[in-house]
Amino acid sequence: MSEPLVAVDWGTTSLRAALLDGDGRVLAEHASAQGILAVPPGQFASVLAAACAQWERPAGQLVLMSGMVGSRQGWQEAPYCPCPAGFAEVAAQLAWVQDAPPSLRVAIAPGLSCEQDGVPDVMRGEEVQVFGALDLLGLDGGLFVLPGTHSKWVRVQGRRIAHFATFMTGEVYALLRKHSILARTMAQADGALDTQAFTRGVEHARAAGNLLHAAFSARTLSLFGRIQEAALPSYLSGLVIGEELRSQSLDAAQGPVVVIGSDALTARYELALQCLGVRAQTVGPQATWRGLWSIAQTLEQA
């Protein structure tokens, strides 16, 4: 049995922390809206101390953090670790925080970078979720999807992240949903997911092969009365997620497909993948705690 760990997922708009025992079990959790954009300069140490003040901690307690806290806008920049990268590479490149609160040893996991067609790609925090999912599911490889504002598709081979790609799916959905001409015929509230309209969107995105064209169908189908206005947000969601899926190689021979995220979002991706005949596994946000815990184990063993 190893030492307890404080694991922190510190993003742009939220702070989540957990106290884990030596076996990686979650003993307590804390969440607040104190994302890095809400922390005044010089106040990161006190915000962290307050976040885990209610937990009994030994002197020299290890705190491992991931997410945008390691970006230029965060507490301390943790330079990106280039792919391929696994537990060992990330553990070796932890950024140890200089102005940690008294009696805490605080480190930030580096984000990952990779390169394709002469263009870099980056992520911060998702790599830790992938590591956690690997451990929770007992996998060595596969294709990992982390849906969100900027979705990540991560290819893992031999417990190392070989490559990944970002898709601005959530952000483009929100822009089309709220600010484009398509918004004019859509209700303000999203309502429950209309699965039929959603899968219709997924399939049309694949047939059209280009979201700039496919998105216009949300307007024309409405204009010709061929879709209910209430179903349009679900249809548009299917179009953008379908567009994201269109670019993935989902060959089963390359290993399982795993979706990591909240229930609502993973359910949409499971459904979209089903349209393509792919059965995905899912893992919830606890993947972060498991990932940080596994990095801490690697650190102990190093």
Place this chain on the structure above:
Amino acid sequence: MSEPLVAVDWGTTSLRAALLDGDGRVLAEHASAQGILAVPPGQFASVLAAACAQWERPAGQLVLMSGMVGSRQGWQEAPYCPCPAGFAEVAAQLAWVQDAPPSLRVAIAPGLSCEQDGVPDVMRGEEVQVFGALDLLGLDGGLFVLPGTHSKWVRVQGRRIAHFATFMTGEVYALLRKHSILARTMAQADGALDTQAFTRGVEHARAAGNLLHAAFSARTLSLFGRIQEAALPSYLSGLVIGEELRSQSLDAAQGPVVVIGSDALTARYELALQCLGVRAQTVGPQATWRGLWSIAQTLEQA
């Protein structure tokens, strides 16, 4: 020699009119911001009368109009004419305005509709520009591009529009440029086009094969200092126009490629097409006048 014609291009946000002589020559032009959204209910006739009040006109003067004036939100709905459609089909389906100003005969050219993969597509006004370009360039067919908020790609065979497709290129550019995370590192003003950054964007869009992914490169290239911030708007413009081009079959055997529009926009498309080894012809906004005049000729001969 035929009769003179008043030709009107009445869109959502602008009204343009021209007086043409019997040979289609433009004698005078008028332009205002009185697009259909700016016209109070019941005032279309008086706005039109005022727009051509300064021109001497014979009794029974023919006025041909195209654009959103024929939409549900316009003066009078002109039902879409299904493709394939040429001069004759459009002339036969003109919507004659019931409440025209005294001494004017006023008709609205119908927009066109087509269908692919069970999804309709529509345009209003662009079909007239294509007809005008056919006459101005002496062509029977080809691929016609009308760049804009909603770009149209129009396939013409035997002087009839066989098929077309809409791409929300201009609108998605504006959304990404002004409202997305990419906007944070871009100057407010666009500045002059940086042709090198623009062609780099066109090429990356093709390589990436998906704008949801390619757009993120505007962020990472900037993050890694591999592109000047001042060049980002041009790079992003290349990305979205490159994405639009990615879906076109530009096989030279299918006839010439013609770009119709303002100088600034046609120049970008010419440049993007050059990246793909395609040399395009261009036609300016006068295509509308020629198109309406040609429909009037067809009407006279019918």
